[in-house]
Amino acid sequence: MRKSPMKKDKNRNNIMAKDPILAKHNKTEKLIKSKNIKDQLFYLFGFLILVAASFILFALISDLFIRGASRLNFDFLTHFPSRKPEAAGILSAWVGSLAVMLVTSSVSLVLGVMTGIYLEEYAPKNIFTFLIELAIVNMAGIPSITFGLMALGIFVYQFNFGQSILTAGLTLGLLVLPIIIVTTREALKSIPNHLREAAYSLGASKYQIVRDHLLPYSSGGILTGMILALSRAVGETAPLITIGALTFIAFLPTPPIQSTPPFVSFEWLWDGFTVLPIQMFNWVSRPQEEFHINAAATGAILLMLTLILNAGAIWLRYKFRKRYHW
Amino acid sequence: MANGNSSIISGYDEKRLAHVKRRESWVAFILFLASLSTLLTVFSIIVILVTESLPFFKTVSIIDFLTQKEWTPLFDQAQYGILPLISGTLTTTWVAMLIALPSGIIIAAYLSEFIRPSLREIIKPLLEIFAAIPTVVYGYFALLFVTPVLQKFFPELPGFNMFSAGIVMGFMIIPYVSSLVEDAMRSVSKEVREASFALGASKLETTFKVVLPAASSGIIAALILSISRALGETMIVAIAAGMQPQIAFSPFQAAQTLTAFIVQVSLGDAPHGSIGYQSIYVAGLTLFCMTLILNLIGFYFRKQAQSK
Numbered sequence: 020m021r022k023s024p025m026k027k028d029k030n031r032n033n034i035m036a037k038d039p040i041l042a043k044h045n046k047t048e049k050l051i052k053s054k055n056i057k058d059q060l061f062y063l064f065g066f067l068i069l070v071a072a073s074f075i076l077f078a079l080i081s082d083l084f085i086r087g088a089s090r091l092n093f094d095f096l097t098h099f100p101s102r103k104p105e106a107a108g109i110l111s112a113w114v115g116s117l118a119v120m121l122v123t124s125s126v127s128l129v130l131g132v133m134t135g136i137y138l139e140e141y142a143p144k145n146i147f148t149f150l151i152e153l154a155i156v157n158m159a160g161i162p163s164i165t166f167g168l169m170a171l172g173i174f175v176y177q178f179n180f181g182q183s184i185l186t187a188g189l190t191l192g193l194l195v196l197p198i199i200i201v202t203t204r205e206a207l208k209s210i211p212n213h214l215r216e217a218a219y220s221l222g223a224s225k226y227q228i229v230r231d232h233l234l235p236y237s238s239g240g241i242l243t244g245m246i247l248a249l250s251r252a253v254g255e256t257a258p259l260i261t262i263g264a265l266t267f268i269a270f271l272p273t274p275p276i277q278s279t280p281p282f283v284s285f286e287w288l289w290d291g292f293t294v295l296p297i298q299m300f301n302w303v304s305r306p307q308e309e310f311h312i313n314a315a316a317t318g319a320i321l322l323m324l325t326l327i328l329n330a331g332a333i334w335l336r337y338k339f340r341k342r343y344h345w
Numbered sequence: 346m347a348n349g350n351s352s353i354i355s356g357y358d359e360k361r362l363a364h365v366k367r368r369e370s371w372v373a374f375i376l377f378l379a380s381l382s383t384l385l386t387v388f389s390i391i392v393i394l395v396t397e398s399l400p401f402f403k404t405v406s407i408i409d410f411l412t413q414k415e416w417t418p419l420f421d422q423a424q425y426g427i428l429p430l431i432s433g434t435l436t437t438t439w440v441a442m443l444i445a446l447p448s449g450i451i452i453a454a455y456l457s458e459f460i461r462p463s464l465r466e467i468i469k470p471l472l473e474i475f476a477a478i479p480t481v482v483y484g485y486f487a488l489l490f491v492t493p494v495l496q497k498f499f500p501e502l503p504g505f506n507m508f509s510a511g512i513v514m515g516f517m518i519i520p521y522v523s524s525l526v527e528d529a530m531r532s533v534s535k536e537v538r539e540a541s542f543a544l545g546a547s548k549l550e551t552t553f554k555v556v557l558p559a560a561s562s563g564i565i566a567a568l569i570l571s572i573s574r575a576l577g578e579t580m581i582v583a584i585a586a587g588m589q590p591q592i593a594f595s596p597f598q599a600a601q602t603l604t605a606f607i608v609q610v611s612l613g614d615a616p617h618g619s620i621g622y623q624s625i626y627v628a629g630l631t632l633f634c635m636t637l638i639l640n641l642i643g644f645y646f647r648k649q650a651q652s653k
Contacts, residue, residue, distance in 0.1 A: 054547035061549050065455030068448055069468060075516060076474065079486050086489075133379035141373050142380075151380050154387040160570065160640040161633070162577020164604050165390055167611075168629040172393035176617055193386050200383070224365050226372045254479025257579035257604065261611045261625075296481040296580075303485050303584055311489060318482045329477045333470050 080322060087316030095316060099269040100298065104309035109317055111268040115184070115292035116253060118272055122188020122288070123252050127195050128245055134196070135203025135241075136229055159197040166194045167261025175262055182263040184272060185288040190258050195248035202244025206237035239339030243332045250328035254321060256296040267301070268293040295321050394633055397626035401425075404620065410627075416590040416601075418624040419610070425624070427631055429590040433507065433600035434632075437582050438575040440511025440596045441518060445571055448515075449522025450557070450564065456523065457530040458552045472520040480517070484584030487513040492585065505587030505599040514581050518571045525570065529563015529650040530556050563650035569643035573636040579604035603632045 084091075098108025134151075142148040170190035180186045210233060218228045272287035295317055302314035402410070405425040413426025452472070456465050491509040496502050533556050541551040557564065587599025588609055601609070607625045615621035 054550070058548045061455075061552075062459055065451060065459060068451055068455070072448075072452075072475070072516075072519070073471065079478075079482075079490070082486070082490050083482070130379050130382045133376050134383060137373075137376035137380040141376055151384050154383045156644060157387055157637070157640060158383060160573060160636065160643075161387070161390065162579070162604065162636055164577065164579045164607055165394070165629055165633050168397075168607070168626060169386070169390040169393050171611075172397055172626070173389055193382075196383060196386070224369055226369055229372075250477055254477075254481065256479070256481045257583075257608065260608050263611060296479055299485065300481050300580065300584065303481070303488060314485055315489075318485050321479055322482055325477050325479060326474065329470075329474065 080319075083315050083319040083322060086312055087314075087319045090312055090316035091319060095313075100267055100293075100301075101269075104307065104313055107310075107313055109295065109298055109320070111271060112293050112295045112298035112317070113320075114271055115268065116294040118184045118287060119187045119191065119259075119292060119294055120249055120253060122185060123191040123195065124245060124249060126189055126192030127199050127248055127252075128241075130192070131196050131199025131244075131248075132203050132234075132241060135200045135207065136233070138200070139204045139207040140225065140229060140233070155197050155200055158193075159201075163194055163255060164257040164261055166190055167258030170258065170262045181289065182265070182291060183289045184292045186262055187259050187264060187292060187294070188288075190262060191252040191255055194255065194258060195252050198248040198251065199241070199244045202247070203237065203241050206240025206244075207233055209240070210236050236343065239335060239342065243335045243339070246328050246332040246335065250325045250332070253294075253328070254296055254325055256294075256300055259294060259297055260300070264297055265291055265293055295324075390633070394626055394630040397623060398630045400618075401620065401623040401627045414592055416606075419613075419615075419621050423620065427627070429592050430601060430603045430606055430628060431631070432592045432594060433582075433586065433590070434576055434602040434604070436594055436596050436600065437507045437511045437514060437578075437586055437602055438572060440508060441514035441575040441578075442568070442572060444512055444515025445518040445522050445575075446568060449519050449567065449571075450526050452519065452523040453526035453530060454552050454557065457527045458548065458556065469524075472523065475517060476520040478517070480578065480580040481584070483513050483517055484510075484581045487581055487585035499597070502597055503587075503599050505585060506597055507582070507586045507593070507600055508596040510582045510584075510586040511596055513585070514575055514578050517578075517581070518574055521574060522567050522571050525567035525647070526560070526564055529560035529566070529647075532563070532651060533559045560650060562646045566643045566646035566650055569639050569646065573639035573643065576639070577604065577632060577636050579608060583608040603628045 095108045096113065097110055098106060099110050100112070101107040134155075138148065138151065142151075167190060170186055170193075174180045174186040174189055175182060180189075214232060214236075215228055218232055223231070268291060272290035272292065273284060275284055275287055277284045299314050299317040299321060302310040302317065305311075410425055410427055412428070413424055414428055415424035415426050416429045417424045456468065460468070487509045488505075491513055492502070492504060492506065495506075495509055496504075502508070537555060537559055538551055541555040546555065582602045583605040586602060586605060588601050588605060589599055590601040590606065591598075593600040606628050610621055610625045613621075615625065
């Protein structure tokens with residue numbers, strides 16, 4: 020079935036040629052030939068489409084890097100945005116992205132893994148479980164900007180979290196929750212049932228099985244999902260604009276480690292912020308060419324970040340697939 | 346366990362068992378609470394969209410909202426007809442689908458029927474990259490790369506236009522379409538293909554005349570779900586398609602989409618409770634209703650495709 024089409028059809032041709040009755044039917048042979056050619060043309064066509072797609076991808080990436088090359092240096096990373104394009108940098112943007120990702124990953128990891136375990140191991144078949152599953156499927160299809168509107172109404176105006184890192188992290192955390200839930204469930208599903216039964220027969224309780232067996236075995240899958248979720252969240256722009264993230268920030272959030280007791284501070288959660296994609300959007304939407312260069316450089320960094328995260332996820336998936344042989 | 350039969354179990358064990366049982370039920374309860382967060386999120390999205398939109402409909406009648414041909418909620422002489430935003434949204438969406446659907450189906454057919462599985466494992470992650478690129482980067486690409494290139498062929502094309510936004514959006518959606526279609530094609534049983542081969546059909550004929558029709562519900566699902574994805578796409582259109590709300594069905598114009606409008610207002614200053622603030626929730630509610638209906642239909646067809 021999966022042999023290459025040409026080989027198979029050649030075989031068929033040979034049989035046809037040897038058979039004296041069929042060989043007379045020139046028409047049939049011609050038909051077969053034209054079918055073979057069409058098969059191969061499609062093969063070529065599909066290949067060309069893939070080549071074209073890769074070419075477009077390549078054009079996109081190289082355009083970003085070539086245009087942004089002059090700004091891709093250390094100074095760019097250590098300067099605040101500025102009205103002068105050549106002096107502007109992305110310090111506040113990448114620190115902001117980092118802080119928001121920290122909140123996002125903790126929120127989505129905790130909630131996502133717990134929900135995944137509940138649905139896969141605990142949930143009874145009832146209306147609640149059905150509703151939760153329906154909600155998850157729908158969450159993945161809701162436009163991301165709607166999450167922003169929800170966060171603006173609830174986190175900003177109801178809970179008074181303000182337009183802060185905390186609000187942004189929570190918003191993106193809920194946005195990527197379905198990714199983590201789905202990968203957690205997949206990972207749990209791939210653990211064979213006899214393992215659970217063996218543990219039960221030794222007197223383990225459900226929680227002990229989850230804690231000592233299921234979680235360690237599925238950690239690779241969960242980690243892969245986490246990375247994919249982060250790669251999605253780090254580039255997400257629309258919901259953060261909607262909650263009112265500022266586009267011009269020339270200060271850093273409060274450092275998490277203080278010199279005075281209690282030494283650890285969570286003040287930064289309440290600080291204003293900007294993130295890489297918003298900074299890029301801000302520069303793209305300005306008319307001056309010089310700002311477009313800054314946008315290209317930011318885009319190049321953002322793209323590298325997502326590509327590295329994705330490559331990491333693919334590598335992890337590959338590595339963990341080889342690790343356990345049930 | 347405290348009934349008459351459990352005389353074997355010592356007092357210590359009974360206590361321990363009770364402890365374990367209590368812990369188990371607590372864990373189950375906490376996990377249940379965590380999973381409620383998803384339900385709560387969807388619920389609060391719906392509630393917030395509706396409650397923040399309701400005041401809007403006290404000042405604007407629903408008929409005006411649905412039939413008026415101008416959308417200028419931030420002007421002094423405000424007009425509240427949603428049609429311009431919907432027309433912009435639909436136009437960018439069909440341009441995107443024009444790109445994404447044919448190429449998505451061809452790539453899916455190619456990957457599922459024509460190519461070795463080992464090669465497929467290499468190509469699929471490559472395709473996934475298209476979906477992983479941040480949309481703001483795509484927006485940059487549409488505005489500063491695709492539009493200038495197109496302007497060489499069509500000099501009268503404006504700097505902001507829905508055409509390049511739609512094209513780039515189409516490229517972004519290709520992997521989504523192709524993976525949905527491929528799943529549907531792969532769930533068509535092997536016997537169907539073999540029967541077709543046995544009747545003398547070529548690979549191409551089998552793919553397009555037998556497997557694809559058999560996977561039709563999967564393809565409808567792909568079509569509907571990717572339309573929904575295109576409707577809700579924000580950054581590409583906000584950057585490249587322009588900010589003028591106008592009724593435009595030609596993609597070679599600038600126009601504003603529902604999502605771009607929300608971005609425009611959010612970037613400015615719309616105080617809580619003002620009509621500008623309410624109007625983004627109205628736009629969001631419109632968008633949400635459109636995508637929700639499409640998603641539900643799409644999931645239905647996808648289920649159908651999987652159950653075959």
